[in-house]
Each structure stands twice: as structure tokens, then as C-alpha cells.
Amino acid sequence: MGRSMVAFGNGAKRILNSLGLSASEKAEQQPQDDTVGKTLIVLIGASHYVAIFSAAEARSLPTEPVEGGMVDLRIFNAWKHGLNYGFAVPEDGVWVLEATLKEQLTELTADYDRVIFFSVFGGNHHQVLTLIGHERPYDVYMPEFSHVPLETDAEILSRSYVEQTLLEFVIGPYRDISIFLRAFPKFEFWHIQSPPPIGDDTFVRSNIDSWFVEQMKLNSDFPLTPRYVRQKVWQIHSDLYHREGQANGFELLPCPAGTRDAEGFLKPEFYSNDATHANPAYGELVLQQMEQIAKANIDSFKTFG
Amino acid sequence: MKHPYENQPDIARWKRSVAAVAPENLDPLKTFSFKVSASDKVATAGSCFAQHIAKRLSASGYNYYVTEAGHPLASKETREKFQYGLYSARYGNLYTVRQLLQLFREAFGERQPTETVWSLDEKFVDPLRPNVEPGGFYSDEEVQLDRRQHLAAVREMFETLDVFVFTLGLTEAWESREDGTVFPLCPGVHGGVYDEGKYAFHNFDVFETVSDLKALLEGLFSVNSNAKVILTVSPVPLVATAEDRGVLISTTYSKSVLRVACDEMKRAFPEQVEYFPSYEIITGGYSRGAYFEEDLRSVKTEGVDHVMRVFFRHVTDESSEPAVPIPDAAEESFTQKLNSMNQLICEEEMLDAASGR
Numbered sequence: 001m002g003r004s005m006v007a008f009g010n011g012a013k014r015i016l017n018s019l020g021l022s023a024s025e026k027a028e029q030q031p032q033d034d035t036v037g038k039t040l041i042v043l044i045g046a047s048h049y050v051a052i053f054s055a056a057e058a059r060s061l062p063t064e065p066v067e068g069g070m071v072d073l074r075i076f077n078a079w080k081h082g083l084n085y086g087f088a089v090p091e092d093g094v095w096v097l098e099a100t101l102k103e104q105l106t107e108l109t110a111d112y113d114r115v116i117f118f119s120v121f122g123g124n125h126h127q128v129l130t131l132i133g134h135e136r137p138y139d140v141y142m143p144e145f146s147h148v149p150l151e152t153d154a155e156i157l158s159r160s161y162v163e164q165t166l167l168e169f170v171i172g173p174y175r176d177i178s179i180f181l182r183a184f185p186k187f188e189f190w191h192i193q194s195p196p197p198i199g200d201d202t203f204v205r206s207n208i209d210s211w212f213v214e215q216m217k218l219n220s221d222f223p224l225t226p227r228y229v230r231q232k233v234w235q236i237h238s239d240l241y242h243r244e245g246q247a248n249g250f251e252l253l254p255c256p257a258g259t260r261d262a263e264g265f266l267k268p269e270f271y272s273n274d275a276t277h278a279n280p281a282y283g284e285l286v287l288q289q290m291e292q293i294a295k296a297n298i299d300s301f302k303t304f305g
Numbered sequence: 306m307k308h309p310y311e312n313q314p315d316i317a318r319w320k321r322s323v324a325a326v327a328p329e330n331l332d333p334l335k336t337f338s339f340k341v342s343a344s345d346k347v348a349t350a351g352s353c354f355a356q357h358i359a360k361r362l363s364a365s366g367y368n369y370y371v372t373e374a375g376h377p378l379a380s381k382e383t384r385e386k387f388q389y390g391l392y393s394a395r396y397g398n399l400y401t402v403r404q405l406l407q408l409f410r411e412a413f414g415e416r417q418p419t420e421t422v423w424s425l426d427e428k429f430v431d432p433l434r435p436n437v438e439p440g441g442f443y444s445d446e447e448v449q450l451d452r453r454q455h456l457a458a459v460r461e462m463f464e465t466l467d468v469f470v471f472t473l474g475l476t477e478a479w480e481s482r483e484d485g486t487v488f489p490l491c492p493g494v495h496g497g498v499y500d501e502g503k504y505a506f507h508n509f510d511v512f513e514t515v516s517d518l519k520a521l522l523e524g525l526f527s528v529n530s531n532a533k534v535i536l537t538v539s540p541v542p543l544v545a546t547a548e549d550r551g552v553l554i555s556t557t558y559s560k561s562v563l564r565v566a567c568d569e570m571k572r573a574f575p576e577q578v579e580y581f582p583s584y585e586i587i588t589g590g591y592s593r594g595a596y597f598e599e600d601l602r603s604v605k606t607e608g609v610d611h612v613m614r615v616f617f618r619h620v621t622d623e624s625s626e627p628a629v630p631i632p633d634a635a636e637e638s639f640t641q642k643l644n645s646m647n648q649l650i651c652e653e654e655m656l657d658a659a660s661g662r
Contacts, residue, residue: 138376141444141450158442159442
């Protein structure tokens with residue numbers, strides 16, 4: 001039985017379809033019992049959690065479980081650790097979940113019938129790789145983008161070449177996800193797709209993180225990678241997580257419906273105050289996706305860790 | 306009157322230059338008609354053994370010339386995995402002279418192969434270099450686009466190199482019955498489907514090989530009149546023969562044909578072509594097979610060392626300082642900088658958003 005579907009009821013396929021997931025191959029793995037008990041949602045990872053955190057905070061929910069409540073949300077406080085928490089530690093030659101956190105999570109999850117992990121590990125590597133234009137312009141041929149002409153004078157990279165390049169970046173997130181899968185094999189695990197890239201170059205340029213400009217010693221007229229190339233690399237990045245999930249027992253949660261414009265970029269109403277993240281309105285839609293999967297509304301929320 | 310042999314130097318005499326010399330000191334070269342300086346752009350192509358020469362040149366600070374190095378967005382490891390830099394352009398192993406000739410002609414618009422893509426499971430490969438893309442390309446179009454770029458790099462290489470080192474490997478090949486295109490691998494081995502009606506085995510004879518090599522060099526000198534060429538023959542035996550005979554006999558045939566072709570070119574282009582004896586240094590009886598691994602095929606590091614010692618002694622201009630190998634320095638920094646910045650980007654987001662709870 002697929003581990004990510006263990007606690008799903010008969011409504012799982014409908015839920016997955018509504019989330020834009022291909023669930024047909026998973027349908028046969030669904031148990032017949034449609035009863036779902038008390039559920040805990042745990043969000044772990046890096047910077048993209050902020051949009052979700054802010055959305056949850058805006059709901060002004062109780063911090064402790066409420067009587068009769070069905071779903072509690074707990075978010076790992078990555079900021080408290082300077083976004084540098086060592087989830088993975090070496091033990092006997094393999095990476096394992098850091099013992100204190102494992103103990104904390106074991107205790108946190110003990111009283112729940114169903115536990116669903118959501119990960120936002122990594123999530124910005126496609127931006128790291130592609131936001132600033134390279135002195136050797138490049139593009140990627142992808143049939144699904146055949147409506148967009150390839151960049152003039154750009155070097156055409158093969159999709160596999162970009163995949164391999166990204167794989168070197170996402171090895172850390174893969175490792176972090178894998179240690180959770182090994183530490184809690186009975187829990188469901190979803191990785192949240194990174195928000196679509198922002199297609200408005202003017203916004204990106206004027207809201208780009210100062211780190212880029214300072215570290216790369218960029219002038220004010222620094223080049224941006226063409227926006228469709230950014231979108232292609234985002235797609236490849238997402239596909240890598242999907243593929244990794246299929247191989248290792250977790251699902252990719254696609255970006256919420258209605259968050260992309262006609263060209264596939266993030267809609268302006270979901271822009272954050274920087275060039276690489278989405279805002280709490282986007283986070284709210286992700287919360288709603290989580291609730292669809294949990295089949296009940298979130299009743300309480302607080303951070304841990 | 307003395308007979309001609311009496312004036313011959315030691316190197317012309319077997320006993321003095323081979324039998325009486327410690328194997329590791331054997332040096333079969335008497336002269337080499339030109340020198341490679343540290344600034345000369347040296348391009349390489351050929352069979353597997355040519356990779357040794359490319360690596361050693363690069364490692365020794367000579368100007369190993371690469372016109373298709375792979376985009377620096379990727380790491381050095383990824384570029385190597387995708388066979389960028391393995392040779393001066395991303396053509397993979399070119400085992401037969403015909404392969405290189407047809408590549409030259411395609412690069413300069415003189416021919417267009419009929420078959421331009423083979424399927425490999427759910428992916429696609431370039432029939433003329435089926436192994437350069439690990440796992441294959443995602444689409445037919447991707448194969449075509451990449452080949453177009455590849456041919457431009459090949460063109461640039463031939464037009465701008467100073468020295469071209471070509472290691473001749475085999476005479477046996479598989480070719481298209483339709484247009485005579487020669488493939489580096491038998492169709493069906495890694496992509497494509499073997500079909501007796503479409504493909505045929507061809508073992509190039511000495512006349513064909515000489516003719517192909519001459520045509521190639523004439524072509525090269527027509528686009529690059531100052532180019533110098535160093536020909537070598539790979540000492541690596543055939544892994545298998547498609548002829549109805551023993552592989553040892555086929556190996557001797559292939560190497561003999563290639564070796565003859567090299568001397569013919571030296572005679573045809575005495576000012577611009579030289580032969581370098583990698584084959585003799587590795588396979589010569591003087592070493593009693595000591596330069597081969599247990600499989601009697603792979604060349605040991607000691608053998609490559611010996612070849613390159615002789616190469617550097619005779620071929621390179623020792624008075625010139627080797628170029629400092631810095632091709633990737635600036636390129637690497639881009640990705641490394643970005644990689645190290647990932648955490649910083651996240652922190653920037655966090656500054657405004659989260660305060661903990």
C-alpha cells in the first residue's frame with residue numbers, strides 16, 4: 001500500500017482530482033474505511049512556510065486543540081532557528097532525523113488518528129539558479145512551451161542538463177524529506193510545490209532581494225533570466241519533486257487552482273513583498289488544500305520546534 | 306664504400322634502441338617536424354584512447370581547446386557527465402575516419418544524414434553520438450536543436466584550432482544502406498532498431514581509409530590553412546569483431562590499415578601532418594604486454610604515462626610556459642555564489658514575515 005494514501009478514505013480520489021493531482025494510479029491503494037479520526041497537520045521546511053504561517057495566523061485560531069475539533073495545525077518554527085535547523089544528522093553512516101525533534105514530533109503526534117506532514121523544504125532552488133540572467137543566455141526546449149519562441153541567441157540546454165543541475169541543488173531537501181519518511185513511515189507526506197514564478201519583470205527587478213545585488217555585485221541594470229525560461233525551470237524543478245515523490249512515497253501538492261495567470265505565472269494578487277515568494281493570500285489557499293486533504297477545517301494552530 | 310645502414314643512428318637499430326633499453330625509457334621517435342607551444346589551441350578527437358591525451362594536455366597546462374564546453378550553469382561534474390569537454394566538441398568517440406569525415410562535411414553543410422534521431426525507450430538519441438546525453442533527450446526536437454549547436458561548435462573548432470590530434474581507432478562500422486552514414490554504434494545497441502534491410506556492416510579497407518583521411522585533411526586545411534595535425538593510432542584492441550574470424554586477427558587488420566593511412570598522410574602533407582607512435586609505445590613487444598590491464602585491452606596508467614612522456618619530450622615546446630588552466634574559474638563562481646546565497650534569500654523573506662508564535 002502506498003504510504004502517502006494510508007489514511008485516505010473513499011473521497012481521496014475526488015480530493016486529489018480537485019487539487020489537480022493525478023490520482024488514478026493511487027485509487028486502488030485507498031482503503032475502504034471512509035472514517036477519519038482526529039487529524040494533525042504538520043508543516044516543516046524553509047522560507048515558503050511563511051506565507052502559510054501568516055495565513056494561519058490571520059485566522060486567529062486557538063493555539064490548543066478545541067473540544068470536538070478535528071484538525072490541528074502545527075508549524076515548525078524555522079525562523080527561530082535562523083532557517084538553519086539541522087533536521088538531518090549523521091548516525092552510523094546514514095542521515096537520520098535529529099533526535100530532539102524526533103522525540104518532540106513523536107510526542108506531538110501521539111494522540112492523533114491521522115498525521116499528515118507537509119514539506120516546504122528547499123523550494124527556491126529554481127529561483128536561485130535562474131533569477132539573475134547569465135552572461136551566456138540560455139533557454140530550454142520543452143514541448144509544452146512550444147507556443148513560446150525560444151530566446152534569440154540563447155544557448156539551448158537540454159532538459160536533462162537542467163534537471164541534473166537542479167538535482168545538485170535539491171539534494172539537501174531530498175535528504176530532509178527522506179529522513180522524515182524513514183522516521184515516521186506510517187504518516188502521510190506531501191511536498192508543497194513552490195509558487196509559480198512571477199512573470200512581471202518590473203516587479204521582480206524592483207523587489208529583488210538585496211542579497212542578489214550585493215553578492216553578485218550587480219549594477220542597477222542587472223539582467224534577469226527571461227521570464228518564460230524562469231517558468232520552464234520552475235516546471236522542471238516541480239517535476240523533479242513529483243518524480244522523487246513517486247519513487248519514494250510522497251505526493252507533490254500542486255500550486256492552488258486559480259493562482260496562475262493565463263501565461264502560467266503567479267497572479268499579481270499573490271505577490272509577496274519580494275521577487276521569489278508568495279503572500280499570505282496564497283498561503284490561505286494552501287491551507288484550504290490541506291483542509292481538503294484532511295477533510296475538515298483546521299481548528300487550532302501553533303508553532304513548535 | 307659504406308652501405309646505408311652503417312650511417313644509421315642508434316634509434317634506427319632494434320638492438321640499440323629497443324632491446325637494450327629499459328622498457329620505461331623506450332623512445333621510438335627520432336624527430337618531430339613541429340612543436341606545440343603552450344599557447345597553441347590543441348583540439349582532440351578519436352577513439353577512447355584519445356581521451357587520455359585530452360586529459361593529460363589539459364592537466365599539464367597546455368591549451369586544450371574546447372569549443373563546446375557545456376553551459377556553466379551546470380557544475381563541472383555535470384558537464385563531464387554529459388560529455389562536455391571529453392573532446393574538443395561534444396561528438397563522443399569517433400572510432401572510424403569516415404565518422405570524422407562525415408561530421409566535418411555535415412558541419413560545413415556538405416552533407417545531411419537521413420537519420421537524425423533514434424528512439425531509446427521513451428527518450429531519443431542522436432544516432433551519430435548516442436551516448437552523449439545520459440538517458441537520452443526528451444524529444445526529437447531537442448535532439449535536433451542540440452545537434453545544430455554541436456555542429457556550430459565543430460565548425461568553430463576546425464576553423465580556429467592550431468593543432469588537431471586525431472586518434473584513429475577502428476575500421477569496422479555499421480552504416481546506413483540508404484545514405485551511407487556511419488554510426489559509432491550498431492543500431493539497436495543504444496537506441497534505434499537493428500534492421501538488416503536498413504543497415505550493413507562495413508569494414509573499411511586501406512584505400513577507403515586513406516581516401517577518407519585525405520579528404521578530411523584537405524577539408525581541414527581548406528578552412529584552416531595553418532592547422533597542424535598529429536595522427537595517432539589507438540593501441541586498444543577491438544572489443545569484438547563483426548567479421549567471421551577471430552578478434553585478434555581483426556584487430557591486427559584494423560590497426561594495420563589505420564597505421565598505413567597515417568604514414569600516407571605524412572607523405573601527402575609533410576609540413577602539416579605528423580604521426581605520433583602511441584600505438585607502438587603501448588603494444589610494442591619490448592614491454593611484454595606490461596602496459597595492458599588484466600583484460601589485455603585497457604591501457605594501464607603507466608602506459609599512458611609513457612606515451613605522454615614521449616609526447617611532451619618531442620611534441621611540446623618546452624621553452625614555452627604551459628598555459629595556466631583557468632577556463633572554469635569565472636564560470637564556476639556564478640553557480641557557487643548563487644548556491645551559497647540560497648539561505649540568504651530565505652532570510653530576507655523571513656525578516657518581514659515571521660515573528661514566531
